[in-house]
Amino acid sequence: MSGPIHIGSDGEWQSLLSGTTVVIADFYADWCGPCKMIAPHFERLAKEHSRPKKVAFAKVNVDNQANIARTNGVTAMPTFVVFHNGTTVETIRGANPTALTEAITKAVSLSNGGKAEDVFKTPGRTLGGDGSVPGQGRHWSVTLLINIIMMFVGLYLASLFSIDSYKAAEQSMFNPKRQQPPLKPASAAGPAPAGSARAQQQSTALQEPTGGSRSQSVEDIEKVVREAKQRFRDTLPKGYLNEEEYALYERLYGPPLRETAPEDVGIPTHADMGGQSTRVNDERTLLRQLEEGGFEEVTYRIPYQESGVAEASSGSEQPLASDSALEAIEESPGYVDAVARNPREHEALQRLMQDFKAAQKKQLEDEIAAAREEAEAEQEAYEMDEEDDFFEESEETTAELGRDMSLGETRRFHPFTLQGRFHGSPVEISLPQSGLVTPIRDLLDRTHLSHVKAAAEAAFGGQGLPTSPSTPEGRKNGQMGGVGLPPDQRHMTEIEADAFLAGYLPPAYASVTSVLREVRKRLGSDWIQQRLKKKENAGLSVLDAGAGGAGLVAWEQILNTEWDLLREKGEVTGSQPPGRKTVITGSDRLRHRLKSFLHNTTFLPRLPDYEHSGEMQGEHLDAGNKPQPRKSYDLIIASHLFLKEKQDHYRQAILNNLWTLLNKDGGVLIVIEKAHPRGFEAVAHVRDTLLKQFLLPQNGEPSIPTEELNPAFHKEREAGHIIAPCTNHGTCPMYKEAGKSKGRKDYCYFNQRFTRPTFYTKMLGNSSNNQGDVEFSYVAIQRGCSKTDQLPGWKATELAFAGYKNSKESPDMQTLPRMVLPPLKRKGHVTLDVCTPEGKIERWTVPKSFSKLAYHDARKSHWGDLWALGAKTKVSRSVRVGSGVDDGGKRAEGGKKPRKVEITMDGGRLSANEKNARKERRTKGKRERQTDLIKEILEAEDLEEQEIEREMDTEVEEELKLEEEEKQRRRRR
Template identity: 80%
Template sequence: MIKTVACAKLATFNPFEPTTATVANYKQYTISFPEPTFASSVFTMSGPVHIASDGEWDSLLSGTSVVVADFYADWCGPCKMIAPHFERLAKEHSSPKKVAFAKVNVDNQANIARTNGVTAMPTFKIFHNGTAIETIRGANPSALTEAVNKAVSLSGSSGKKAEAVFQTPGRTLGGGAPVQGQGRPWNVSGLLNIVLMLVGLYLTSLFSARNKEAIAFQESQDVSKAQSLEDIEKVVREAKQRFRDTLPKGYLNEEEYALYERLYGPPLRETAPEDVGIPTHADMGGQILIPRPADEGTLLRQSEEGGFEEVTYRIPPRQGDEPEPSPESEQPLESESAVETVEEPSDYVDAVARNPREREALQRLMEDFKTAQKKQMEDEIAAAREEAEVEQEAYEMDEEELFPESKEIPADAEPEMGLGESRRFHPYTLDGRFHGSPVEISLPQSTLVTPIRDLLDRTHLGHVKTAAEAAFGGQGLPTSPFTPEGRKNGQMGGVGLPPDQRHMTEIEADAFLAGYLPPSYASVASVLREVRKRLGSGWIKQRLQKDGSAGLSVLDAGAGGAGLVAWDQVLQAEWDLLREQGVVKGSQPPGRKTVITGSDRLRHRLKSFLPNTTFLPRLPDYEHSGEMQGERLDAGDKPQARKSYDLIIASHLFLKEKQDHYRQAVLNNLWTLLNKDGGVLIVIEKAHPRGFEAVAHVRDTLLKQFILPQNGEQSAPTEELNPAYHKEREPGHIIAPCTNHGTCPMYKEVGKSKGRKDYCYFNQRFTRPGFYTKMLGNSTNNQGDVEFSYVAIQRGRAKADQLPGWKSTEQAFAGYENSPSPPDMQTLPRMVLPPLKRKGHVTLDVCTSEGKIERWTVPKSYSKLAYHDARKSHWGDLWALGAKTRVSRSVRVGSGVDDGGKRAEGGKKPRKVEITMDGGRLSANEKSARKERRTKGKRDRQTDLIKEILEAEDIEELEMEREMDAEVQEELEMENEKGRGRR
């Protein structure tokens, strides 16, 4: 491409010539230009060039002699401050192929910034022939101007070296420069005049320029310093807001970290992904995808709660299919390997990051979390596979020997056992299980979890957690129905916020929903499932099948509505079975539901997800109310019908009552509310020694005062019965967990016991909702275990078994594996501790119907099926397959009730009390009282020493006051004597 332009050829200035005028001679030149490229088109324009790629940067360095680059960021304050000054220099000194000014955004061109070692913004770098010769960090206008002027001088002469320009203290004016044109003779006078003129001009301009430059430099330094300190403080405060009391590694530089320590102190630790909410919002970013094996399929199976669960199964290879290649010979494709891990930027990080530094730190935390999550998943899979292999290898049963079956089964023949667990376990083992299948209970989403979550969305969950910790004993909620590990022997009181509390604030009502209902539902659902197994479904179906029946009535006294939700699950299952058989019609079973709630705020919340429910502020008291008949105006000839309930769930009602007679009054009230014809009373308390003692006291009182003894069993001893609570005893029996109706082997002495180690309690695993997990302060684990003590009693119906306890224990020890008659499940021994699995035998700690705690041993030589079922048994199961050996197990029930020692029991030394009268006060001291044996600690000794010192100082002050008074008195007497002498 040929272009014709007009170029100006200037005459060369020679300072040694006397003339000062120069003439510009213009000539016409024809210059040949190539096609316009980046280097030839962009640099013809004035102003800085914005670099958009690595190619543009390389082209700029290779096609330009001097390049002044500004490495900046959009969020950088000093960068914005010095940008106008950089643009002025660019417009003034830009020259095509000689001098170019470039702006490089470090966020968009991170590779260029990393290659040039840029660590702070702004950074100015000067390149000569592609090599960096000068670096200026920070917003320093004077230093930048000086460096640009030096760099511009390099572009005009190719002979100059960058080292000579940027390292020498200054330039030499005048000499050394070649003179163009014809030489002339020396003129001494003219040369002297020129030198004097130049020196004068130099001195004049020097002082004025230095003064202005100093002022401008000082102002720019002050602005830069103020701006830099402001930016550092901003970074530090944003780091505190984002990461709280933690700090990512290497997030702040030395100056920023020093300011951080001065403002907030050193951070507690390095930031973890949980500190910035990454585990909660990890689903917003990329996910880790693990390919499913080709021989594995999935099915959706409906669970008992109405939801669906995914079930995996193996697909058997078909005939004719080619075998899959081995992992050694198979080479995965790039696309297949990309499916295994998806690396995508997190939407959560992009949403919360306020600057590139935060984004980089959060991205690193997200990657650490994903790596840890993937490793945890791999470890769990590997551990599960290893456990399955060890279990299968060490304890694999000979199924052909246990369950012989012929190769050809007639079409009309029915197998004795089906597939799955019914084929691998004895039927009596499955009937005696305490936990269902699956062992973990899932809280109903539509009727419990979702309504509570919707109610909690109105309040910040952090405030609800604070209120829950204040109401339920602190971190971990130890006084809620759930007791954290390690807090069982510390706080052994009742629940901190019972549902019958008359006054609750708005935040306390939300805390009750979030911290009380989930574990309460799990414990009540577990007990209801066990009661349904032991009584059978007949006691529910009989009421539902009656024509015109109102159904079953239930009272939730203490569970806060969670008991009603659990009861609806059981009742709906029985109703669906009857509806499939065509016995009943309709989608909802009839019945009456009542719950005790003392607070209006709590009642309004429970109404949103407990329809058709009656709310009572307290328990009805029929024990002290008279009959409504006779002479009263609002009564008829017949007494009015009183309320009675087929099921009463008394959850956490007795432990909060400190006195035994208060518990007796609550029990009497509940018993009068219970239906006389088969009503069921369930008592649940917390799983610690005091909670067990409250449940055991209720059981002991029922057996001694309310229920008739069973056939073949002696009546429980009744000592010191309160005549005010004496009732006519009636039929009834204990449904669960006890298999005997005698004295509890762990509660032989009534009352509290010091140092109790063994007590009867059970556990239930459940899936924690997200809001409940946050209440506990653990956002990663969604599995929880609630432990509880309970007893279930049926009123009006005795047990069908006629055998005494010792006889039932003998039969259970012999086992029912090959027995033609089925056992009575309520007479079988129950496991009160987890089974001890050893190589070749299993040890079971059971509570027998004889009323003893025994240790039964089931070796492999006794029975392979019994040994297999014993290894798979769980805590709380009933055992029906017998054992080979049995021994009595001692129970650690503590030191007994504190009765005051031997002297209170009538020992040899009587108690002597000395009564004295001191200053009108009557005091009594026991002469034979025991001395304090406990040695004083260091703090007590220091306290006693301080007391002695203070007493000594008081005594010394009194003596000094007495001496001073005596001296004053002597002086007065002497003055009086002198006055008398003068007279």
């Protein structure tokens, strides 16, 4: 039997209703606690009763499928609806396992040809409803007749001797419809002292059944035991059942596994029911605008360490969390009142709630104590001399540096530290909803997401999508190739195109956005704004070669920001910035999908090849008198183009082609590959080739020694420089020898955190975590413009080591060392692994005694930042680049004797034996040795058989020869 079917679209829902006789639907929500409690019960029933085309169980998420929920009138969760031939015949609202089981049992009988009006004669039940069904016939007995007579006599006597007979009969104890006053839980007033009258009443409430009689019938005991099993499953609260009840429980279900914990009854999930708790003072709210035009309130929490530092800087002593934070964890009986079915359950659940609140309160106290200790440590690290007037900045500097940073952050950090940051603010990138997430989700709604997930795993290397732009942790060593499904692939099926949208675009967008932010910081806004302000120019042109459209979406975010700034200044007019966008897509199916949200975009099936094309003038009939204009782009995003090419000359051809497409006047080329040794080597090969063959050496830096150049690829050098991540134009310290290196451990790469869309988390198989990371290696080069600061590398390293803390002028950020690993934070000092402008990997130490400001900023620095505040000591760091170029073992043979071949004659046949042959690198295993031994035995047997056959042939020939000679002698006689 199969389990419930998760509905993903309106079409799937209509198909299920039309193709199945009976459908039982569970309308639920992810945030609904009762939905989670009854979900296992519903799944068990689904596995037990599901039958193809007869009975089907469906789960409908009301948040994702609002149209289906609205059509069926769902207003509360959970709601269970029974459909017979597409028509609603029963509705159960609330988490009522008994009513649900009864309704499903009746619904199953309909699949055998029953009529709905005969099976379902009563309306659906709701949460808290009793087990009686109105309208059913009663079972008459003598006891029932006596009770009716006594009730009639009692009502008659009560109304006979009273002034208001109607009111007296209504309030009489013999009235079966009299409303009982609500029972007040025994624990509502707190635990009673031992031996008091109220403690005895509490004990009696636990031991007595609801009717108040001390003697329990077999039916009452069985009811209590079954309700205990339903509520607490395989556990039991301490002292919940008496001896008779426990004996029956043990006989029916066996002994309980353990004592009931708050988690077993859903208390941690619903502990906040019954009212809103007071916010602690480290929580803040923002209003975020929705796509429909409204606003929603977003709550965020300020980290304790930042709050502590801010308070320390202001000089006021405020507690990190007020006492209201502890008062917010007070007892909230809303959930207990909602689910308790009798005083005994209420008392047991209330005790579990108190235990949970006590544990939560202690945990919060421990967290606050730990946060206070950390804040005190941060305050001590941040204390500065009062004579230091560094933070008295001009309003213009504060406005320029704090455009993307908060005012408090600008005051706490050195401005050069903020300028050198690799990540933006906030660090986590959110994918644009209207520009990327919503269009992809709408396209994926046409297909069940499980099918898309299977296709994505088939295309991107299995679970976790290791050959997508984002490589999961632990899958880097085994998957060092390129992406599994590149956008320039000529043929894609429908499901492969959907898998590309779901598994490729989100991490590709995050990596490209991170690199574009860094390029914008290093080149400044003028690089974009100057081209936008030119009226005769058509704006900037961008080519997305390899990102499948994600690069264009990322570029639009940055371009629109600069355009809005120019509009505020009145320097440009219009709602949209001008420009041309081009993307490489080889498949028609993928192109049709991208067209739905990439507007005003040119789609090319492959890269234009101007390197091997003529001018198209004169010699061709349809060429015309003028040569065809060649395309030129201000920005080219080459994502995952080089790693998939195995041969160096193929990579060289792609690089030449991209270089001819790049604008000669300040065009920017960005190369991105996967973050593993092979991906870094592909990027480093592009960088090395550009410096050796394409770009002129920088002033004050020696030219990189050039090897023998291929005349077919030789070009005239021109001005240009590396924007990021390198701050040197010499040989990469992690790529001193070109080619693949076996056993490489250190390589240059960076990471970017982003918010995963729901469909992407389902592709990875983890729907609970929406926080993802993408790692990548990259290099960005500008053509036609040299570096602004032409300091030699050794001089720039010396100045950076001394630090620019007291410098009044901002240094050129492209002459500062960059952190290539996360900083190592130790007590009293911070260690930074940096790549210096001199082209070396060094380890700089910033102790607290060097500078309190530098020590504070070093502790808050991140991987990829540029460092401008200097250090106290530095040492060279050895780089683990492996055993050199992996050329199949030829390097290891350089110091050995030359090979010699000895030719011998064996049985009339020539054989060649090699002397001084290279030995095997690895020793053979036991299985290999056994295989070799078997081969030797078989070869020896073959040789022996051949020798025996040869001897037998010789003997036969000799016998024939003797017979022939004997015949000849006889003839002569």
